[in-house]
Amino acid sequence: MWFYLIAFYLLTHNVQAQFGDHKQYSSYVTVREGAHMFYWLFYTTANVSSYVERPVVVWLQGGPGGSSTGIGNFDILGPLDLSLQERNYTWVKNFNVVFVDNPVGTGFSYVDDPQYLTTTNDEIALDFVELMRGFYRNHPEFEGVPLYIYGQSYGGKMAVDMGIRMREAEEAGTIRSNLRGIAMGNAWISPVDATLTWGPILLAAGLVDQRGYENIQRSAREAERLFNEGHFFNSTAQWGLTQSQVFAATENVDFYNILTKMPSRFNFGNIHEFSRDMMIRDMEYNPQRDMSLETIMNTLVKPALGIPEHVVWQASSRIVFDTLRPDFMKPVTEGIEKLLNETDIIVTKYNGNLDLICSTPGQILWMDRLNWPGAEGYKASPRNPIWENDRLEGYYKSYGNLRFFWINDAGHSVPRDNPYGSRAFLRDMTTYG
Structure with missing residues (x-):
């Protein structure tokens, strides 16, 4: 039924590069020869006189190979849910949210030949910097606006090197971004x-x-x-x-x-x-839905956004995962230490207490081993409760620019499983949420 309703909407309203009523913009950026990365921006619906009064939040899905424009958008925190209904806790209410299909070969992003796929976390990060250069060319009004990168699962691992490379580009003057923080949600940091x-x-x-x-x-x-x-x-x-x-x-x-x-x-x-497939699932399974996400993305979203005909959206890209297998088990803790030792970027780690694959105890192990000036201060800092609407949603601990959030009643995808608890780490990093 939804197919016919959306199709009727598109035909009668003559919408170009638009899906649904929310103000948005989507585009490809050629990040290297043969490598084309796709992003989908939703402008904030906050009561502001200008969109630039609110930060830009980039959302990265896990995997590697999980699609942010599909899973992150419709299943977790975008303006519409998997039934194409308004989501009352969407992050778009407070932020300008950019869903990025990365690494290349994921979601609507594509390569001209498999040789152009990335093989390391650093290559992924360099592609991301080029993607953001293209983003600011298309949206110069966002130059200087606070930027935050939120990555879930393997997306959190990718965010670490992205933070390093983005700061290097900022200092070199080759990009006019204003990266303030990265967040790693149930992240694959030290496998x-x-x-x-x-x-x-x-x-x-x-x-x-x-x-x-x-x-x-x-x-x-x-x-x-x-x-x-x-x-x-x-x-x-x-x-x-x-x-x-x-x-x-x-x-x-x-x-x-x-x-x-x-x-x-x-x-x-x-x-x-x-x-x-399990690692890049990242999506709530509900056999009662009217349509699968694959149907939504390929028969509704794809024509609405003008995606090239040869690009077929998949929730997870097996070839992307397989190409990165040699890099899969490598930690990025040295990158986190670099961010803590050499930058003022806020480094946030949040975790749902019901997750197994990226378990909370596993995160604590590597966090307590980090080598940075605030290491002892962090270990000695108190763990404080998170209260939302008179309900204990978790705990947090912070020192300097490092934070850790324990979120109750949440598994691998905290923003979806416990949106109220998620407000704590959003407010801490951005002041909004």
């Missing part, structure tokens, strides 16, 4: 640390017995060994095998929320394909 916590968390929650715990930990330690010996591709494969140990011991617990089970639509037979 080995995260994987080693799966067994203890499941054992403490009563979801595995001692035998299951030992099987999981044995597999996780093998992934650690392979990584330490420099076998990065094989470490990623062993990480996938560790997932299979978790599924066997728990009867398929959902890695994104330990209180639920994985949807039966997933193929558990091929562990490589499953672990990849």
